[in-house]
Amino acid sequence: MTVIKVALLGFGTVGEGVYSAIHSHQTQLRKLLGKEVEIVAILIRDQTKERKIDANVLVTTNFEDIINIPDLDVIFEAIVGEEPSRSYLLQAIEKGIHVVTANKEMFANHGHELIQRAQQNETKIGFEATTAGGVPIIRTIKQLLQVNRITKIQGILNGTSNFILTEMRERKLSFDKALQLAQKKGYAEADPTNDISGIDAFYKLMILSQLVINQQPNWSEVIIDGIVSITQEQIKQAEKRGQRFKHIAEITFNDHSLVASVQPIIVDSNHPLYSIEGVENAVAIEASLVGKITLQGPGAGKLATASAMIEDFVDIIQHSATKKRLEYQSI
Amino acid sequence: MTVIKVALLGFGTVGEGVYSAIHSHQTQLRKLLGKEVEIVAILIRDQTKERKIDANVLVTTNFEDIINIPDLDVIFEAIVGEEPSRSYLLQAIEKGIHVVTANKEMFANHGHELIQRAQQNETKIGFEATTAGGVPIIRTIKQLLQVNRITKIQGILNGTSNFILTEMRERKLSFDKALQLAQKKGYAEADPTNDISGIDAFYKLMILSQLVINQQPNWSEVIIDGIVSITQEQIKQAEKRGQRFKHIAEITFNDHSLVASVQPIIVDSNHPLYSIEGVENAVAIEASLVGKITLQGPGAGKLATASAMIEDFVDIIQHSATKKRLEYQSI
Known part of the structure; x- marks a missing residue:
């Protein structure tokens, strides 16, 4: 050959x-x-x-x-x-x-x-x-798993919904206007349902779960909540308190149970995903030896x-x- | 065996x-x-x-x-x-x-x-x-280099100096008081010279340079500037403008030259290292295909x-x- x-x-x-x-x-x-x-x-x-x-x-x-x-x-x-x-x-x-x-x-x-x-x-x-x-999350987890036990993963795994939340806060756009902008910029599909409903992030979370412990939680037990119902007013109120809405996919690996969710969460400035803005993706991993590491980068793009x-x-x-x-x- | x-x-x-x-x-x-x-x-x-x-x-x-x-x-x-x-x-x-x-x-x-x-x-x-x-920067760079050309690296590579700058801003401490606190918490050596002068970060930058292009810049041509002379007043003024001092090690890989420095830099909130606080380390890598990715985590610790x-x-x-x-x- x-x-x-x-x-x-x-x-x-x-x-x-x-x-x-x-x-x-x-x-x-x-x-x-x-x-x-x-x-x-x-x-x-x-x-x-x-x-x-x-x-x-x-x-x-x-x-x-x-x-x-x-x-x-x-x-x-x-x-x-x-x-x-x-x-x-x-x-x-x-x-x-x-x-x-x-x-x-x-x-x-x-x-x-x-x-x-x-x-x-x-x-x-x-x-x-x-x-x-482009964020090398799969190989980083594989590598960590050689000697670490991974206890928790939190991620911003959908650039479209993160972009919308960022625009709503920074430019005071309504949800609809921010979504239109995302579509105009090519960040959202003509049908953006999977992005804004959390389904897209959910799939990725399930892939990570399979990778970490070779199983997935029961899909029907995973809370999946999108960003459609978040209002300008809620975002403004959070910002007054120095907080931000982030659409976070999260899974906790316990000895006896797997708890997973995808939902909008209000985070403080000390949260590892607070500063992830626009179409960026990021994943924070908690592991037994290394502690917490965060990887950030382009979640999509040719x-x-x-x-x-x-x-x-x-x-x-x-x-x-x-x-x-x-x-x-x-x- | x-x-x-x-x-x-x-x-x-x-x-x-x-x-x-x-x-x-x-x-x-x-x-x-x-x-x-x-x-x-x-x-x-x-x-x-x-x-x-x-x-x-x-x-x-x-x-x-x-x-x-x-x-x-x-x-x-x-x-x-x-x-x-x-x-x-x-x-x-x-x-x-x-x-x-x-x-x-x-x-x-x-x-x-x-x-x-x-x-x-x-x-x-x-x-x-x-x-x-604990940040897997060496293996991530090795992996990226298989198909990417790396054009630039910026890092916060010394947790002690980053902790001092964070404490000076958040708790309005003087440089000396912040250094004492770092020593009390076990983050700084009895002799913290290498940390606060930038020498420690410089060594790490040279290791990354060697890894990326199999050579280092001429050491005498690298600007190495510590954080000792930064005052409370400067930090306060920067904060008023929404900016922060960060002690950044940086290297740019051009076809014909290598430009490297370690120095305090005033960064805006959209800078990838703006939100790196306390003893954390972080490295932002710019690469030909993947774009910019950032890795963050504990820079030291047992x-x-x-x-x-x-x-x-x-x-x-x-x-x-x-x-x-x-x-x-x-x-």
Whole structure:
């Protein structure tokens, strides 16, 4: 193998980011991996859309075209929703193709299943990009867990709702006006329900829960409360007391129970998430040895999310190379 | 090898933290590494001091006693100052013993040499604990560098000076009173010169520079300015404008030059380090793909620093195990 063959599922903001980052970082990747990275195919939904894709790349609406490519090494998945993503990735894993995903809804629901299948098939799954975009929260938690017990996680995991709360406070906008501004700036979807209701942050919290203790709380027992009902007046009153509304996803890991919630919380200036503003994401982790550490950064965005996915990709290639070397040597 | 034999150099706050963390996390380490971790020896300076150390541990003032222990796997170094640490670690590396250090002055001066020697001897060096205590800044930068170009780093790398500035602002203390308080709380040494002059932060900045681009700026060209001359009045005036004094270590990586400084800077509330208070450390990294990410956490402290050292230790054992397996398989 002198070339690493990859395919992209989805060519929205994130898929396009991966495409352009692989192109712009080709030299660096070659130096790091000792091989050329070639994007051989892209799965799209709408064939009529104009896209800037090299002519030698297979652009298709049919997943079969992709899964049947010989010697495909890695699939980057950046679609939205549970299905057909889950089925696609299961097929990929069955064929020994590694997977890097940014799909939080799918991964919150089926991450455990995918990881188990991947282990059985000796393939790898990267999911850094599912949670907090470019903030390296997944690998930091994995690393901490080697010697720390994690007792609590609090995060601002949705940039859209944090942006709205920030604008309502700083510019005295109503909720509706702040949401419109978020949409105008490209921070919110045409249908922003999942962002403002807390569902999006909830998915990410469930992914973190699975990562930390290999289980999730009973979904029906998690309080999920959005930011829709917060008024200008409430925000003004809080600010008078030096406090801010933050939309916080929180999970506490006890020996016998898991308590999780996503809700607007009024925080003081000494709270680690008080100063997280605009579309930023942040995660505060409490751990047995290290104490409290906080990571902050871009929770979304084309290149930030692509960066997380390509870091996963590099890890996967470097580790699977070791595996192949071992197999070779043991022959 | 059914036991991993380790020795500690130094039994101050950090050394004691490593000792107690290894004891309290024995089960976890055994599960992770498949072996018992045994602290076989500790190098101390003052034999008359009372210490709580198990009777079967060799406690000695003579490094020869330690370097001559058969099959010693790893040395944890938590002494202060360049020498004799450098010489000790070079001897360890020559004998194929892995090294984990928390010694920033030594590592800023001799890290490059030690890493080169270690590579020649196929041993490993962990230095996460040299910079920002429990904040996983070294491994985050290493990870980012796989696909990002890092363009700038700004950090609050000294908890003592940040604590003093915070107390001067919040409690209207004079510099001297705030320093006394830091000493009373155990945050500052009896001789706090390196902390308040910026030298301590400078060492850490040089370690980061070496890590990012494998070189350091000319030390004589780095502006190093402490916090001694900052007055109550200046802090009050800044606060009236909504600004704060922060003691910031900063380095910019350009194609042709390296510009570094450690100095008090007046920052606005939108600066990523504005809200870092008390003894906390934080590092803001600007990188080509991911944008800006900030890591915050305990910059010092017994268990936080020990956590960083033990994470390095686990990485080393896991990687050297792979190496030994490979050697074994290729026989």
